[in-house]
Amino acid sequence: MEPVTPVDLAAFKQAFRRHAAGVAIITALDASGNPVGFTATSLASLSAVPPLATFNMARSASSWPAIAETDRVVIHMLGVRNRGVAQKLSGAQVERFEGDHWSPGPHGLPVIKDVTSWMVGHIVERFPVHNNAVIVVQIEEGDLGEDDRPLLYHERQYFQPGEFA
Amino acid sequence: MEPVTPVDLAAFKQAFRRHAAGVAIITALDASGNPVGFTATSLASLSAVPPLATFNMARSASSWPAIAETDRVVIHMLGVRNRGVAQKLSGAQVERFEGDHWSPGPHGLPVIKDVTSWMVGHIVERFPVHNNAVIVVQIEEGDLGEDDRPLLYHERQYFQPGEFA
Numbered sequence: 001m002e003p004v005t006p007v008d009l010a011a012f013k014q015a016f017r018r019h020a021a022g023v024a025i026i027t028a029l030d031a032s033g034n035p036v037g038f039t040a041t042s043l044a045s046l047s048a049v050p051p052l053a054t055f056n057m058a059r060s061a062s063s064w065p066a067i068a069e070t071d072r073v074v075i076h077m078l079g080v081r082n083r084g085v086a087q088k089l090s091g092a093q094v095e096r097f098e099g100d101h102w103s104p105g106p107h108g109l110p111v112i113k114d115v116t117s118w119m120v121g122h123i124v125e126r127f128p129v130h131n132n133a134v135i136v137v138q139i140e141e142g143d144l145g146e147d148d149r150p151l152l153y154h155e156r157q158y159f160q161p162g163e164f165a
Numbered sequence: 166m167e168p169v170t171p172v173d174l175a176a177f178k179q180a181f182r183r184h185a186a187g188v189a190i191i192t193a194l195d196a197s198g199n200p201v202g203f204t205a206t207s208l209a210s211l212s213a214v215p216p217l218a219t220f221n222m223a224r225s226a227s228s229w230p231a232i233a234e235t236d237r238v239v240i241h242m243l244g245v246r247n248r249g250v251a252q253k254l255s256g257a258q259v260e261r262f263e264g265d266h267w268s269p270g271p272h273g274l275p276v277i278k279d280v281t282s283w284m285v286g287h288i289v290e291r292f293p294v295h296n297n298a299v300i301v302v303q304i305e306e307g308d309l310g311e312d313d314r315p316l317l318y319h320e321r322q323y324f325q326p327g328e329f330a
Contacts, residue, residue, distance in 0.1 A: 008306075009213060011308075011309065012216040012307075015282035018244075018282050019242045020185075020186075020187040020317055020326060042209035042210065042211075044186070044208075044209060045181045045207065046207075046294060048178060051174065051177040052294060054209075054219070054299055055209075056209050056210070056219060077180060077184045116183045117179070117183050118180075119177070119180055129212075129217060129289070129301050132211050134219055134292065136292075139177050142177075144179060147183065150183060150184060150185035150319055151330055152326060152330070154187075154326060157329060158329065159328070159330055160326075160327045160329075161317060161327055162324065163325055164322060164323065165245045165248045165316055165325045
């Protein structure tokens with residue numbers, strides 16, 4: 001195996017396309033009280049005690065101004081049955097909350113319906129890195145929905161899990 | 166859906182078990198030049214330009230002293246064929262580099278053989294959060310191996326991807 005050119009963008013993208021990810025939706029309220037949100041493939045657990053999770057985003061994202069100013073977000077874990085809402089929350093920003101796929105939850109925060117779990121957390125860190133940010137959230141409350149196989153994303157396609165490896 | 170008790174540890178763990186993740190291996194050299202490494206399910210892309218990735222770890226982990234002091238790590242993306250090495254690198258720390266499943270690569274760093282891709286990166290940030298850290302890596306070089314379906318982890322089991330969702 002020969003090393004590729006340093007910082008070869010196409011190779012980096014191809015390498016990361018070979019990584020698979022679970023799919024989550026992050027929601028919040030903007031300064032005017034309007035719901036914002038996006039589909040994320042970077043959600044990760046950071047610790048269990050205290051319960052901390054992280055996600056990454058570009059500071060050029062449409063939801064960034066809200067995430068930069070608000071105290072709390074809702075993190076939703078998606079099952080295979082939630083593929084439609086994953087696509088909706090990664091589509092045109094003005095259409096993401098058009099419909100009855102969400103309702104106001106704790107603190108008035110937008111909670112997506114029928115997900116496998118959702119958790120309200122307060123933002124404890126926003127670490128800037130170039131034009132991006134790593135967001136650290138401490139979980140405060142939440143609930144489990146009906147279980148489902150987890151929705152996966154890989155090679156720019158949604159997948160469902162298969163056999164044990 | 167009724168909110169659970171705030172900071173209910175069992176509920177947090179159960180919610181995160183409903184999230185699926187791709188599987189990666191992170192390796193480095195410790196201050197004595199010995200290989201260290203671990204299997205990670207928190208690897209995420211942060212940006213493409215510059216090429217940045219993040220992973221999370223406990224500062225109580227056996228590999229933390231090396232990650233805290235070294236300049237560079239190797240990030241490996243695993244395919245289904247790499248399940249054995251994923252288990253080895255999450256097993257007893259003294260046995261993780263016993264065998265011929267790795268060889269020295271750029272800068273003498275341990276590179277795991279036969280993975281779907283590997284990338285050498287330098288650590289640009291180590292953000293501490295309680296007894297954990299978010300590590301930000303800027304990719305410098307790497308290579309793609311033979312392609313494979315991505316190895317997945319969910320509900321404490323390794324999986325392979327299934328059908329499109």
